[in-house]
Each structure stands twice: as structure tokens, then as C-alpha cells.
Amino acid sequence: MKIMNMVGAINDALDIKLNEDKNVVVFGEDVGVEGGVFRVTENLQKKYGADRVFDSPLAESGIVGTAIGMSIAGLRPVVEMQFCGFIYPAMNQIISHASRMRNRSRGKLETPMVIRMPYGGGINALEHHSESMEALFGHIPGLKVIAPSTPHDAKGMLISAIESNDTILYMEPKRIYRAIKQEVQEGKFTIELGKANVLTQGKDVTIVSFGAMIREVQKAMVMAKEQGISVELIDLRSIYPIDRETIRNSVKKTGRLITVTEGPQSFGLGAEISQIAIEEAFLHLEAPPARVSGYDVIVPLPKGEHHYMQDAYKILYEIEKIVKY
Amino acid sequence: MKIMNMVGAINDALDIKLNEDKNVVVFGEDVGVEGGVFRVTENLQKKYGADRVFDSPLAESGIVGTAIGMSIAGLRPVVEMQFCGFIYPAMNQIISHASRMRNRSRGKLETPMVIRMPYGGGINALEHHSESMEALFGHIPGLKVIAPSTPHDAKGMLISAIESNDTILYMEPKRIYRAIKQEVQEGKFTIELGKANVLTQGKDVTIVSFGAMIREVQKAMVMAKEQGISVELIDLRSIYPIDRETIRNSVKKTGRLITVTEGPQSFGLGAEISQIAIEEAFLHLEAPPARVSGYDVIVPLPKGEHHYMQDAYKILYEIEKIVKY
Amino acid sequence: MFKEYNPINKLMFQVIDNQGKVIDNKLMPKITDERVLKAYKDMLFARTADLQIVSYQRQGRIYTYPPNYGQEAISGATAVIIEEKDWLVPAFREMGAMLAKGVTLKELFLLFMGYEDGNEYKNANKVLPISVPIASQMLHATGIGYEIKYNKKKELVYAFVGDGGTSEGDFHEAVNFAGVWKVPVVFIIQNNQYGISTPTRMQTASESLAIKSIAYGVKGIQVDGNDFFAMLRALEEAKKVCENGEGPVLIEAVTYRKGAHTTSDDPTKYRTKEEEEEWDKKDPLKRLKQYIINKKLWSEEEEEKIIEDFKKEVDRQFIEAENYPEYKAEDIFKYMYSEMPQELKDQEHRLKEFYRWKEERVSQTIKK
Amino acid sequence: MFKEYNPINKLMFQVIDNQGKVIDNKLMPKITDERVLKAYKDMLFARTADLQIVSYQRQGRIYTYPPNYGQEAISGATAVIIEEKDWLVPAFREMGAMLAKGVTLKELFLLFMGYEDGNEYKNANKVLPISVPIASQMLHATGIGYEIKYNKKKELVYAFVGDGGTSEGDFHEAVNFAGVWKVPVVFIIQNNQYGISTPTRMQTASESLAIKSIAYGVKGIQVDGNDFFAMLRALEEAKKVCENGEGPVLIEAVTYRKGAHTTSDDPTKYRTKEEEEEWDKKDPLKRLKQYIINKKLWSEEEEEKIIEDFKKEVDRQFIEAENYPEYKAEDIFKYMYSEMPQELKDQEHRLKEFYRWKEERVSQTIKK
């Protein structure tokens, strides 16, 4: 065991896979010499050389598109989008090819690749640096979308992602890149993708969330507990596919569901999970599944961001409302 | 009044606005000389000249990006994406600029523009020519997304869209481009954007749908009626913003909701409407809101497309299930 | 050659004239008469198939199809040079090159009849499926090139794009990345003068498409794409460049799409009869045929006979494709992921339950 | 000039040397001594502000900021030529040009302190907000250029992008569209040698960035971007080209980012002290200062004094920005659409209800 933050855990996962599998290559904007703008890929170029860890020209479609080619030819590229807000130039390559090549070729061609990107707000950043667009990607058939909330999960999930034969979008909650430290198992381990994690058992209300929002929910849970409200907290981990079973079991037990997500409200993750709850546990529901999410607006610049963000109080507010319903 | 199909109605709307407002320009791939691959812009170049109706180079980001510049400078561009499946190269311009310029500049800059595109399946097309990705766009704050289901609406909604000072994604159900003919008012008229349309009053179940699927729902309704089931059919017309009031009123009355959409299921329009129903009318619900949608797969090529598509029987199947719930 | 034909010099590389006469023997590629004859027959097969498909389409037996008609020399030359070990990254008008790699006509038929199975290429490796989103495939070629270089393999990538495709950002990024990475990719622009209805001069103000190579610091050349020998020679030279580790090459192959854009297009809307006639004189098959006839390798009689054989073969494969088994429901789910997630299993289950219900329901209705 | 300095000839256009001496008087732009002096002061103001901002940032009084340090001559020359009627389409290192258009330092401070209000440019028209998504703004410039041409106006667009930005597809599409449409846009690449940590040679294998103009059939030129006079002269010539309806111009301004990429970047990771010192000799302000001192237009004493004044002015505007009113909840909803849809009204209402609840709740907690 070793104490690590998330940046260290991700770096460790990359290190392990680069070391173990010569087909793994890591590239993107400033990931080589600089080691990434968040230092996630620090030292990897030194250790593995510039043909395995390297800086690409500044072009996201180019990065994803060439990674598709590499993966078809047998490599396992792990590419970085510098921020979630800069992945859009690559949307065509992701939607039209990465997520489709296997189906299009009836399984003959595969694109085993991981697209890593920091996402989410709360870091006082410029425009385009605070977005959480998991729902856009969850809606793309053929893609898997995952996001860890702890260093341990970050490491295990990334190793699993690199070993998967699918194209995986790996969303990193940059707000807690260094905020959470934890003992993490050394060496290689994997975490099955697609499985949610019940972080806290509870009986009054189920909260489903992921990534950086988990910590906010936990703060709200402390306050709720003071009022005797027992919350069951599910860390989704996988945005697509969603672990229906875990949600079903929990909602059947608590009868109440709140989703806490950072992205815009409409067509967001919250609605999908509510729908799953009503499909799976309608007769157990004692209140309408509620969503605590961003609003349908552009993430405000730092001075206004608190209005947008889902903090412990906003979550508590909904908890109190739903248990009183 | 004049009998028109949807292609004619859209052409008429463009004609009226080109004639009335010198700031309106129409461009895109093959919209000029050829008049569009579906002939939607036929004759407009002849009538208004090649500086107002013209072919652009083959580049979707370029089309949307330059339209943004034009609209900031005072024009009202109406651009065409040749198919919904080819809009992805333009995602960055849409998400990072068209939907944001007003908010970014605190209202000083506006991007009044319309992005037209045919969407949806059922026309025996090649890959990428059958997609219905309304949910991707509905999730983008700052964008309005609309889709007509009749020639009359197509005309009135497009005129409204061109006159709006917002950026509007106008989705055209190409499957019924020529399939439905209707008397359409001549000359200029508008239809308020953001308002759904109750096409049929009913009492047992509410069906919310839009575009080409309306016709399928109507076929199912004939069969349902034979069994004495009375369906209230809502044509959403506006994907974003969604007309909560119309949905609320209907679901409160019927107690049952089915959504019928073409796009992939997860993170789709169906979940959002179900969520609205539970937020607005939870205590009136007698069954879990159900969705008839595409599956989470790539739209199959023509020989397999019927497995994917939502036809009258699939809708009837859900109607019968929900009324028996 | 890349020096003399540096696109800045505005020369188009040609080996034979419109009458099939060799302009300068030094320019001829290395190829035996036998191989030329085979190449001609392959091009003729492609053309025969193409024309036949258009008529199938008119009969409603196949959906939208983009013909190669008039552009056969480009694929024809590629077919000669491409090897088993090499990769083919097509756009969608490279039938000849695809067949050379082992793709069957039947598979192409299946695709255009609406089965993804047509993309499986059971007997062909290292061929990407045709790519519909314009220019996007070029980046895949660059990525494959990276793998080749990374693993120090002796392979090449032949990647195709249209003149219209050069306007897309992905064209730029693909050639640019390839230039920086110095990967062994031969990019071939089939400049057939139009992107659907849009003429090349409306795609770019650049003096040629070959000259765009300068923007990426890669070698480039403009070639008469209707001149089989010129295409082959240019490909030979490009191959050497790649093999020497000097990086990618950009070839502009000047040609003409004699047919419609696809079977649902009407070219009379945007081009003149005169223009078509002008280009007809440069038809790649006519020119090569003249060459082999002059060399006494071929005769009109042989041609007539072989076309009949080809037609039968095309028909045979077409009918095989028409008799392809029904598209099963599970096939829309099965290939989405390396392992099917529970969510898709549930959806498949729901679809099958619906089918059971429907069957019952329909048989009831019939009984009534 | 565009003939002689055709990028194919690999000449960089220069007017003064590193000592501020005029190389060839014929190359000098038309400008009075007075105007030169003003330009110098403006550049000095920008630099003073820049250095001050970096120190504010260290004090935690402002967030991430991308300095212009070392690149001031490019904006400085643009500031001289740009007129009220012209459009400015910045990337994010064009402070001098923005101030010239009427944007205030305070507004820039507001933006980098985290208020969108800083983008409103109350006293400036025809300036787009700084653009974060690299190269995307270039297409807006082309679109604006279209409007100018369409309405037969006498306006110009000055649009900026970085060396890194030339790798993006949008760069390609923007210059290509502009070339086809022949619109009056001057595209200026600030080649400051790096895109964050990535050197220009890793962005492209092309011999220069100016040479990319050939791919679009537009005029291009490589200019010493640290040479105020060269920049100004090149802009004058570009303006003529645009005014003659000959279409867009692509200028590569060769410069160096003397500071960090942004305040959260550490350049020692990717560049050497020697390199920095080498470029320091070419510093644009030093060179222009030498020129005006030689001409007896300026002295070290005047410089010292004015810097003190500038610092006070920067501080004044900074403190004004710091005292900006609180960011109101409604402001996150208000500007999304021309009219607020019911959905957003509902969401705003919900937020305000939450705030009421929270206030009550927190005051209760405090009472306890």
C-alpha cells in the first residue's frame, strides 16, 4: 500500500501498463516533455522514450483519429484531451469511428483505446475549462464512459480501461486530482468496468453520483445524519453502461432517489437514472426521483461558479425535500 | 392555401425570408447550383443570386464557424448540414461558440442563425445517413432545437427560427419530406417556438413524440382505438426548450406516458420527458413512464433497420402494456 | 522525380498521351506486358461491375451506390503496387484496389444492399471499410503509419480521399501529423473535379491540390490519374520515399467522375455535355486499351468476349449477395462491444419479447 | 512585396535590426515620429500591465492569465493600423490591439478575475471576446469577412492565431474558405515558438508557417514579429491587398513568448536559458526603444517616469475591477437566450428558493 492522490494513481496506472505492454502508447498535447498540464503523465516520457510517450500537434481530431488508426493496427493508445471542453473538435472521430469500427466491420476491427480527460468545475478556471459533459458521451452507442472518484478507483479503472478492447472515455475529476489522498494497492490490479459502488449503506434515500460530486454528497450526508436521515450513496463509476442492478436494489430499499451531477440539467445523467429507477422500481417509489444538477447554462466564470455548482447545501436541500415528500 | 409537401414548405419559407430580408443568406454543401441533395433549396440560387445562396467548400466546421462570424456581423445565415450524421465536425463551433457567444459577451454579440439538417431513418440509406441525435443537441445550453412533423409546421417554424435572434438547430424528418402533403397557408406566417402541439386529445395514455415518428404513433393509435384505448398525442416540436406545461397537463389527465423517439435509448429524449412527467405529475402517474426508442446501437444498415426502428407495432405493444399496468 | 515535379512548378506527371502513346520511355514504370494486361482486365472488370451495379440500382435491387466509372486507373495502379503486407484505407471509389486486396464483389454488394456483413472482408486483411464521413479516414491512415514506424515494419499505407475531402479539417490534420511523424503513408487525392455538384475551384483557391503538400513539408506530385502508367510510376516513387523513411507523400490524381455522384444524383444539373465529352477523350481505359492493342497484347474481339464473362461473374456474385440470409435481430447488438453489456442484453431481450408478441398478435389478426 | 517575400523564397521580412537600426529605408512604413512614439508607449503600457498582472496573480488576486510579454510589437503594429470600422478577432495574446480598439484594462481584469462582464467591451465595437478554443475564432473572421464583402463595406478583419493553432482543422478551413470567398481578412499567426510546451517544429514539418498560404492560394509573408516597423509595413501591404479585393493575407509573425504560457506554467521544463537569452536580444521593445532613443525622441529618464505612471494606472484599473459588484445569481441565466425560456425561469426560481432556504438554515445554525 502507498499513499497516493489521484494524479499519482493515474500516473502509476499508466506506468504499469507502459511497462507491461509494449503496445501501449501515450500521447496528446503537452503530455511528453511537460508531463501534462496537470502533471498526470510526468516522467513517463523519460522512462519510456519519446516514441511511446509524446507530444502531438495541437489538434484533437488528429489525436483521436490517429489513435483510431493505431489501435486498428494493434497498438493500445491512451490519449489525453487537455480539458473536457476541448474534446469537441474530436467528436466526429469519436462518434463516427471510434465507437463504430467494431460494429461496422462485424467485429473484425477493434479500436482498443482510452481517451483520458479532466472534467468538471470548481477550480477557478477560464471558460471551457470546467465542463462536465458525460451525458453527451453516454448517448453515443459503442462508447464506454467511466469516471473514478478516488485514487484507488482511478488506478484500477484505468488499468481495466487500457486492457479493454473497447473505446473508453475516461473522465478525471480534476477538482479532486490532489484533494484526496488514500492508500492505494501497489502494482497491478483491475476494477471491473460497468459496476457501481455502494459507498455507504442507508435506508431513507438513495443518492447516485460520481466523480468530484461524491465528496459534496458526503458533506451533505454528514448534515443529513444530524437530522437522522440515512442516505445510501452510490458511486456510479460507469456512466455508460449504467449499473441498473445496483440502482434497482438500492431504490427498492429506500424508495427515494436523488441524482447529483455537474453537467447541465436537461438531457443529463440525472434523467437517465431517474428513468432507470422508474423502470426498475416504480412501485417502490415514495417520492419523485429528484435531480441536483447544473442548470441549462454555460458554466459561469469563477466569480459566478458557486451559483451553478452543486454543493453540500444544495444536496441537503433536496434531501430534506424528498424525505418530507 | 396551397398543397405542399415538407420539402416545398421549407423551400417556401426560405424563399419568403430571402425575399423579405437582405440579411438572410443560405449556404452549405451543394445547396446552390444543385439545390440541395434533397432539393430543399431548389431554384433559390437562381432567384437570389450566388452571393445569397451558395455552395461552400466541403467542411462542416467551416460552414458553422463562418456562419457564426456572419451572424455576429449582422447577417442571418441559414446553413445546411447535408445529413445529421455529418454535423459532428461542427460540434466544436456549435458548442463552444454558437451557443455561447451571447452569454459570453453578456448579450452584446448575437448569433442569429439556423442550422438545418435532415435527420432520421427509414430511407434505406448508407451508414451515417439515418441518425436522430436530438438529445446531443438538447443537452447543449444556449441552443434551441426544433423539429416539425408537418409541412405547415415546417414552414411556420422555419420562418420563426430565421427571425429568432438565437442559434437554432432545425431538424428535418427526411423520411416524410415528400410523404405528407397538406394545405399550407401561403405567404408569411410564424409559429411560436417552444410550444408543443396536442395533435389528438385522449384520456388513457399520453404519447409524446416528434418529427417522422408522429406518423408511426398515429398508425398505432388506430390499432389502439380498435381496442378502445384513447391516446393523447403530443407533437413536441421543440426539443429544447421542452414545453413542460403541455406535458404536465396531459399526464395529469391520462396518468400514463409513453415517449416515442428514434435516437438511442440511453441519455435520450425519452428519459428527459419522463423526468419532467415525474417532476410535474408524480402523484397522477398510474404506471411508470415508458420509452419506445432506438436501442443503444448504431442505426443498422437498411436490411437490419426494421429491427431498430420504432414502428406502429412497437408503439402498440407499449400502449397495451402501459394501460394494463 | 519529386524535385522535377515539385507542385510549385505546375507540371502534371504524364507517361502516355490520350492515344495511349508513351510520351517518354524513361518515365515508364517497371512492369511486364503480362502485368499490364492483367491490370487492364482488372480495370475492365471494375468498370463492367460498376455499370452493371448502376443498372441493378435502377431495378431497385441495390441501394445508393457511388460509381468508380472513369477513375479506374487510380485503383488499377494501386492494385499493382499494393502488397499483402500493406494497408488500404479507402474513401469510397476504390473498388479496384479493394478487390486487389481480397475484398470480394459480393461483399461490396452486400454492403450496398444494406448488410454490415459486407464490411467483414473475410478473405482480406489490412483493408479498412469504406469511409463515409469525408476525409475522416485519412487520420486512421496516419495512425496506422505510426504503428508501422513504431514497430519498424516494412509496410505501407495507401490512403484515399476526394478533392472535396481536401477542404475538411481532418485532411489538414492527417497530412500534417504524418509530416511531423514521418510515417510511411501515401495519400492519394482522387481529384475527379467535383464533390457532388461542387467543382474543385469552389473547394479551394489553391493552384492545385498537390501543392498543398508544401504546407506540410511533405513530398507532393500532381499526376494524370487517367494515365495508368503515370499513376503506377508515381506510386513506385512514393513507395521509395516511404521506404527510405522520408515520410508521407501526397499525390493528386487528376481524373474525372464519368458517372453520377451516386445513383441518386443527376450530373446534368451542374455540368455540361461539352465538359463530359472533353474528358471522355482522356478516359483511362480507352488509353490503356489503345496501348495494349498497339502492342498487340489485346484485341476488340478479346475485349468483347471477356466483358461477357465479366458480366456473368458480376451477376453470379450479385445473385449470391441477393440470396444472403436474413438479417437477424441479434446482429444489431452483437458487435457493439467486445462483451455485450447487461444493458444491451436487456434491450435485445425486450426486442425479442416484442417479436414474440407481434407474431402472436399478427397470427390472431389473421385468424380473425 | 508579396512577390519578393513569397514564402517559397524563405525570406523573413525585417526593417530594423536588433540594435534598432533601419536596414533599408525603402522598407519603412508610413508613420510619423509622433505616432511611433505613441506606439512605443502603448507597447510599454501593455508590457507594464502584463508584468504587473503576473504579480497580482502570484498574490492570488487574479486567476490564470496568458501574458503578451515579448510579443508586444505584433499588437502594437496592429493598434496603429486598425480603425474604428475594422474588426478585431483576437486569440488571447493581443492586449495592445484590444486596448487600441477601446477595450479597457479593467475589462480584461474582470475577465481574468472571473466575470463574463469583462467581455462586454462597453466602449469598444467590432471586437470579439478572446477565444479559448484554439483556432476556432479564425472561422468567425472569415464569416465576418463575408459580411463585409457581401455588403460592399470598406472594412477589414484582423484575426489572430498561435503557431500551435495552425495545426487545428479550423485553421485550414478558415484560410481555405477565405481564399475561395476572397474576403478582406488579415490572418496573423503569432509564432511565438511554442504551444504551451510544444515547439513549433513539432506542430508541423512545413518549412515555415507563412508557406502554408500556398495551400490556400492566398498571399503570405513571414515577418519578424519583434520588429515593429516590419509588422506595420506588412500590415499596410496586407491592407492594400484586401482593399483591392484580392482576398485574404496570411502573415506569420515570428516572435517569442518571453513569459510563461500562463501563470500556471513553468517554461524551464521545456526550454533552455540560452534560448531565452538569444531571444532576449531580439526583444521588440528594446529594439524600438533604441530606435526612438537614437532619433532623440525618447530617453531612459522619460521611460522610468512613464513606467511609474503606467503602474499607477494599471493599479487603479485593477482595484476598480477588484471592487466590482458581486456576481448575481440571475446573471448566469439572463444572457443565454434573446428571451428567457420558461425552463430557465423555473431553474432560476429554484436556485433562488434554495438561497432563501439556505439563508434561513444558516442563520438558524448560527443561532444554535
Ligand SMILES: Cc1ncc(C[n+]2csc(CCOP(=O)(O)OP(=O)(O)O)c2C)c(N)n1
Ligand atoms: C463529413 C461529411 N460531410 C458530407 C458528406 C456528404 N457527402 C458525401 S460524398 C460528398 C462529396 C465528396 O466529394 P469528394 O471528396 O470530391 O469525393 P467524390 O465523391 O468526388 O469521390 C459529400 C458532401 C459526407 N459523406 N461526410
Ligand SMILES: Cc1ncc(C[n+]2csc(CCOP(=O)(O)OP(=O)(O)O)c2C)c(N)n1
Ligand atoms: C481546442 C483547444 N485545445 C487545447 C487547448 C489548451 N491550450 C490552451 S493554449 C494552448 C497552446 C496554444 O498554442 P499557440 O496556438 O501556439 O498559442 P500561444 O499560447 O503560444 O499564444 C493549448 C493547447 C485549447 N485552449 N483549445
Ligand SMILES: [Mg+2]
Ligand atoms: Mg470529387
Ligand SMILES: [Mg+2]
Ligand atoms: Mg505559440
